[in-house]
Amino acid sequence: MFDTSELVINMGPQHPSTHGVLRVVLRLDGEKVVDAEVVIGYLHRGIEKLSENRNWTQIILLTDRMDYVAAATSNVGYCETVEKLMQIEVPRRAKYVRTVLCELQRIASHCLWVGTHAMDIGAMTVFLYAFRERELILDLFEEFCGARLTYNSMRIGGLPQDIPPGWDKKVLAFCDIMDGKLDEYETLLTHNRIWLERTKGIGVIKGPEATALGLCGPALRGSGVARDVRKDEPYAAYDEMEFDVPVGMVGDTYDRYLVRMEEFRQSLRIIRQATAGIPEGPIVGKVPRLIKPVAGETYHAIESPKGELGYFIVSDGKSTNPYRFRVRPPSFCNLQALPRLVRGHLIADVVALIGSIDIVLGEVDR
Amino acid sequence: MIDQFVIPVVKILVVLNATLIGVSYMTLLERKVIAWAQSRLGPMRVGPQGVLQPIADAVKLILKEDITPRKADRWVFTAAPVISMVPALIVYAVIPFGPVVHMFGRDISLYIADVNVGLLYIVSVASVGVYGIILAGYASNSKFPLLASLRASAQLISYEVSVTLTLVSVILMSGTLSMVGIVNAQYNSRLWFGFVQPLAFVIFFIGSLAETNRAPFDLPEAEQELTGGFHTEYSGMRFALFFLAEYANMIVVSSVATTLFFGGWLRPFPNVAALHFLDVLPSWTWFLLKSFVFLYIFIWVRATLPRYRYDQLMRLGWKVLIPLAIVNLVVTGIVKVMLL
Numbered sequence: 001m002f003d004t005s006e007l008v009i010n011m012g013p014q015h016p017s018t019h020g021v022l023r024v025v026l027r028l029d030g031e032k033v034v035d036a037e038v039v040i041g042y043l044h045r046g047i048e049k050l051s052e053n054r055n056w057t058q059i060i061l062l063t064d065r066m067d068y069v070a071a072a073t074s075n076v077g078y079c080e081t082v083e084k085l086m087q088i089e090v091p092r093r094a095k096y097v098r099t100v101l102c103e104l105q106r107i108a109s110h111c112l113w114v115g116t117h118a119m120d121i122g123a124m125t126v127f128l129y130a131f132r133e134r135e136l137i138l139d140l141f142e143e144f145c146g147a148r149l150t151y152n153s154m155r156i157g158g159l160p161q162d163i164p165p166g167w168d169k170k171v172l173a174f175c176d177i178m179d180g181k182l183d184e185y186e187t188l189l190t191h192n193r194i195w196l197e198r199t200k201g202i203g204v205i206k207g208p209e210a211t212a213l214g215l216c217g218p219a220l221r222g223s224g225v226a227r228d229v230r231k232d233e234p235y236a237a238y239d240e241m242e243f244d245v246p247v248g249m250v251g252d253t254y255d256r257y258l259v260r261m262e263e264f265r266q267s268l269r270i271i272r273q274a275t276a277g278i279p280e281g282p283i284v285g286k287v288p289r290l291i292k293p294v295a296g297e298t299y300h301a302i303e304s305p306k307g308e309l310g311y312f313i314v315s316d317g318k319s320t321n322p323y324r325f326r327v328r329p330p331s332f333c334n335l336q337a338l339p340r341l342v343r344g345h346l347i348a349d350v351v352a353l354i355g356s357i358d359i360v361l362g363e364v365d366r
Numbered sequence: 367m368i369d370q371f372v373i374p375v376v377k378i379l380v381v382l383n384a385t386l387i388g389v390s391y392m393t394l395l396e397r398k399v400i401a402w403a404q405s406r407l408g409p410m411r412v413g414p415q416g417v418l419q420p421i422a423d424a425v426k427l428i429l430k431e432d433i434t435p436r437k438a439d440r441w442v443f444t445a446a447p448v449i450s451m452v453p454a455l456i457v458y459a460v461i462p463f464g465p466v467v468h469m470f471g472r473d474i475s476l477y478i479a480d481v482n483v484g485l486l487y488i489v490s491v492a493s494v495g496v497y498g499i500i501l502a503g504y505a506s507n508s509k510f511p512l513l514a515s516l517r518a519s520a521q522l523i524s525y526e527v528s529v530t531l532t533l534v535s536v537i538l539m540s541g542t543l544s545m546v547g548i549v550n551a552q553y554n555s556r557l558w559f560g561f562v563q564p565l566a567f568v569i570f571f572i573g574s575l576a577e578t579n580r581a582p583f584d585l586p587e588a589e590q591e592l593t594g595g596f597h598t599e600y601s602g603m604r605f606a607l608f609f610l611a612e613y614a615n616m617i618v619v620s621s622v623a624t625t626l627f628f629g630g631w632l633r634p635f636p637n638v639a640a641l642h643f644l645d646v647l648p649s650w651t652w653f654l655l656k657s658f659v660f661l662y663i664f665i666w667v668r669a670t671l672p673r674y675r676y677d678q679l680m681r682l683g684w685k686v687l688i689p690l691a692i693v694n695l696v697v698t699g700i701v702k703v704m705l706l
């Protein structure tokens with residue numbers, strides 16, 4: 001009787017809650033999302049191609065620019081891949097410090113996530129609380145390596161410098177502060193009725209489908225799949241740490257939220273163990289002056305705050321730069337689940353779901 | 367001559383200016399209170415502790431370029447901010463800030479007009495304001511504002527019903543629609559209606575949060591979803607008018623809540639002679655103090671809660687608040703008939 005037509009609406013690349021320059025083309029029926037198409041590439045800088053023209057140490061700096069809210073994790077992932085290719089033995093002290101840095105970085109990244117996720121759903125106070133604590137972590141990083149966002153905090157074979165005196169005490173003091181602050185966030189959100197209504201049952205995805213879509217990290221664990229690279233294929237000093245891998249039951253936005261909130265606590269647990277147990281010893285292993293791996297290829301993955309961050313590197317053994325450099329970014333793989341997640345939900349849920357899969361466009365586009 | 371013309375004009379000027387200043391300082395209050403809630407300082411640069419910030423904002427907004435999109439419906443686009451601002455201001459005509467006082471050798475009433483259908487006037491005029499939002503979204507000829515104005519109309523229809531139903535309960539208690547009469551009825555019954563009608567008050571408060579588009583019901587201007595909502599295409603002072611209208615509406619709602627449920631200008635326990643010392647404060651101060659508490663709660667809520675989703679908002683309105691309001695009204699009626 002009436003002619004109805006779908007409304008095509010362009011969300012982004014300039015939009016307050018697409019977390020950067022993501023563009024989502026939504027087809028709407030009223031406020032209901034019929035279909036969504038994700039358009040990426042607005043932040044493409046060609047990091048993979050650039051890397052093939054840089055020497056092995058210079059690439060560390062480029063990995064900073066991928067997941068810029070978790071730069072240290074990208075550094076560690078890359079350095080470990082090259083170490084694996086060159087079979088360099090990393091001293092235990094360096095491994096422990098790497099673990100501490102990775103987990104501090106995870107907390108910083110999750111702080112940013114909880115802040116923006118809550119802000120997308122309208123609770124803006126959490127955002128500023130979370131940034132207040134993220135600031136403390138940035139201060140710790142600044143003390144360690146002098147930078148606050150793109151750290152360049154790792155070297156092939158170990159660390160660029162030893163930890164400053166008294167730094168471990170400050171890390172432990174931070175853990176004590178963070179414990180209380182986590183309760184503060186949870187008071188505002190976890191049992192809040194509006195928060196529950198906004199997140200429960202939104203974007204449900206079950207384990208098998210999540211695996212099939214290539215989801216990784218907290219987004220996958222929210223669906224009940226206990227896949228965590230730190231447990232399954234331990235790197236750095238994770239095999240010596242005691243921690244649990246939280247998993248969700250339903251696979252909705254609320255479960256992904258709970259999983260990440262629990263990861264905060266597990267990260268604090270790991271930091272406490274690792275900081276207390278940093279052994280004495282050298283910080284760099286036996287690394288040749290000119291880094292020039294023999295011909296060969298390798299893949300190595302670590303658990304970044306967003307999920308499984310993998311590097312695939314091919315060396316031709318002749319030049320001082322990689323022949324092929326390829327990244328498996330967790331945000332990119334998680335983002336491809338977005339159209340499947342938003343279908344049938346409302347516009348307001350789209351922003352909740354973008355927040356819930358926790359993407360960083362620097363890593364999606366590289 | 368003086369009683370007929372000069373005094374009303376002076377009163378109108380005072381109320382209008384006080385309102386506009388109050389509205390602009392509401393913006394500062396909101397920014398400050400939210401900043402404190404979020405462990406920040408808020409505006410600190412303009413004047414000591416940032417007290418001149420609203421003036422700086424106004425100057426900035428007036429000087430800004432006023433853009434009308436080429437494809438917008440020019441007349442409606444221009445009229446929309448005015449339509450939302452004017453009703454918010456003329457509602458003050460019937461709000462009693464105090465009783466009749468003896469001043470300058472004359473009896474002067476601290477309200478502009480005591481209309482015998484005062485409450486009805488407020489409800490009807492205030493609901494015109496939403497046309498501003500609807501027309502703004504429609505006239506912008508842009509998709510996000512259009513969605514926002516759809517939300518605004520749906521939201522207003524569902525919440526005005528419940529708010530009006532709670533007002534009827536108050537009218538049953540007071541037996542009058544006059545705002546002054548309602549305050550006097552509370553004086554005579556020795557009880558503020560907020561304590562007799564707690565449910566009505568709660569529904570009224572939630573409903574007015576929704577009606578003034580405040581968090582957690584600020585869907586028409588949900589920045590994170592609709593990039594600014596209905597005022598996406600507005601700039602400069604026209605944009606500011608929408609904001610001023612929102613704050614003016616908040617003040618209206620707080621004043622109405624004070625008058626209807628918390629005794630208007632009456633001091634606490636107005637009939638207890640022992641508390642006579644409270645009369646040191648003039649009546650209008652009590653009114654302003656009580657209204658201020660409500661305004662503070664408005665801001666507090668915004669700093670704390672996430673935002674409802676559109677369908678959840680409608681469900682809350684139609685399935686929870688309206689049935690409760692009806693039950694409250696029926697019970698009030700029965701009790702009133704049985705006991706009196």
